[in-house]
Amino acid sequence: MTHKDGLDTSQQKVKDECGVIAVHAPEAGKLAVLGLHALQHRGQESAGVATFDGAVHLHKAMGLVESVFACDPSLPGSWAIGHNRYSTTGSSTAVNAGPFEVASRFGPLVLAHNGNILNAPILRGWLADSFNLTLHSDSDSEVLALLLSVAPGDSWIERLQWMADRVIGSYSLVLLAGDRLIGVRDPMGNRPLAMGRIAEGWVLASESCAFSLLGGIPVRDVQPGEVVEIGQDGPIPGGWLTPARHAFCAFEHIYIARPDTLFAGRAVHAVRRAIGEELGREHPAPADLVIGVPDSGTSAALGFSTSTGIPFGEGLIKNRYVGRTFIQPAQAERERLIRMKFGALPLKGKRIALVDDSIVRGNTLRPIVALVREAGASEVHVRVASPPLTDPCYLGVDMARKDELIANRMGEDELAAHTTADSLRHISVDGLLRAIRGTRDDTCLACFTGRYPPAVQAALPARAEAEEMEMAR
Ligand code: SF4
Structure with missing residues (x-):
C-alpha cells in the first residue's frame, strides 16, 4: 500500500x-x-x-x-x-x-x-x-x-x-x-x-x-x-x-479501514468517535481546543471533544497532493516532508488537545507538535486513539520491528518530553475494547499486548527459525 x-x-x-x-x-x-x-x-x-x-x-x-x-x-x-x-x-x-x-x-x-x-x-x-x-x-x-x-x-x-x-x-x-x-x-x-x-x-x-x-x-x-x-x-x-x-484486527477500526466502511453494521467513523470518547473519559486534557491529525485522527478528535466538552476545531490542514516515495529520509528531511504534508491554522494562545490515531516509531509526532506550537499554541497535549504499540503484526499489517516501536523504548512522559508535548496519553486496551464493542476473545490486540491468536503464537518459533536461516544464507 x-x-x-x-x-x-x-x-x-x-x-x-x-x-x-x-x-x-x-x-x-x-x-x-x-x-x-x-x-x-x-x-x-x-x-x-x-x-x-x-x-x-x-x-x-x-x-x-x-x-x-x-x-x-x-x-x-x-x-x-x-x-x-x-x-x-x-x-x-x-x-x-x-x-x-x-x-x-x-x-x-x-x-x-x-x-x-x-x-x-x-x-x-x-x-x-x-x-x-x-x-x-x-x-x-x-x-x-x-x-x-x-x-x-x-x-x-x-x-x-x-x-x-x-x-x-x-x-x-x-x-x-x-x-x-x-x-x-x-x-x-x-x-x-x-x-x-x-x-x-x-x-x-x-x-x-x-x-x-x-x-x-x-x-x-x-x-x-x-x-x-x-x-x-x-x-x-x-x-x-x-x-x-x-481475532478481528483491532487496527482495522483504529486506522486501516475507511471511515465510511461498515463493520457489523456500524460505520468505522462512529467507532473512531467512540474511541475518542473513551480516550476523553480516560485522559481528559486541560485544553481550549481539540484538533485531530488529519485524516485518520479526525473522527477520534470529534469523539474526544464530545466526552470532554472541549470544542473541536480545524487546526492542521492536509496537503493531499504530496506524493509517495520509499526513500528513508534523515530527520531534517522528515521534518520538511511533514511541513509539505501539513499546514497549521493560527492557534495563538490556545491550549491544544492534539488527537492522533497511533504512534509507531514516534518520529513524525515531534515535527507535528512543533508545527502546532509555531502556530501559536501555548500548550500541546497529545492524546492517542490506540494503546501503545509494542509488538509487530504477523497477520498482514506492516507496522515496524519490535525494536523500532517507540513504546518499547519510552514511557508516556518520556515520549511527551521527546516530542516536546506538554503531556501524552494513550487509550487503554479495555477502553478500546469498549469503544469497538469487542472482547479479548474475538479481537486481535497482539500489537498492543504481545498475545497473538493461538495458531499464530504456536507458529512464531518456527517462523523465527526460518527467518534466521534466511538471514544466514
Ligand atoms: S497484531 Fe492484530 S490487531 Fe495488530 S495490526 Fe496485526 S492483526 Fe491487527
Missing part, C-alpha cells in the same frame, strides 16, 4: 496490506476497477483485475489503480476479481502483483488475497517438492492459489478446508473459478470481507465502502470461517471452515 498518508515509509504509521473485490454483473471488469478505487487505501503498490467470459483475461501492473488502468484494457465478461496490493510477504515487484492465475484440474483459477500466511516459505518448498510445481513469485498469495490448484475434493468447501488445514495466518480471499465467484474469510476473521448488492449483480469486497461507488448497498459481512459462492443466480451458501477463536 502506500499508507493512507501517501508519505515515505518512515513517515508512515502502519502500512495496510491489501484490498480485494469480486463482482458478478454485466461489465464486471469495469466495476471491479471502480471498486478498487474505493479500496486504494488498502494497497498502493500494484493493482490488477481478472475477468472470465469463457477464458480468463488478466491485467495487472505496479502502481495506483488510476495508472494501472489508464490504458483501459479489454476485460470482457460478467465475472471479475480485483486486487490492490501492499506487500507484507514478498517483494514489491511486478511479479508479485495480484491477482494470481493458476491452472488446475478443474480449470483456470484466479485468486486475490488480503492477509499474511506465516508458513508460506515452508508450503512453497512442499509444493515444489511434492507436486513439482514452479512458483513464479515470492508472494504468499501464489502459494494459496497453488495449494487450491492441487487440493483434493469435489467441492470448493472441501478444497478450501484442505488448504485451511495447511496454512497458518490470515486470509480474506476472493476466487474466480470459471463462472463462479468464491469469497472466504479465515476462521479467525482477522481481515474483513463483506457482501453487497448492486443493480444487476453481486459484489464481495474487503470493505463495504466499495459498494456505494458501484451504486450498491451492503448486504452483510462474510463471517469468520465462512465460504460464500456467487453463481449465475446470486449467492449460494458455500459452507464453513473448521472454527477457531475469532
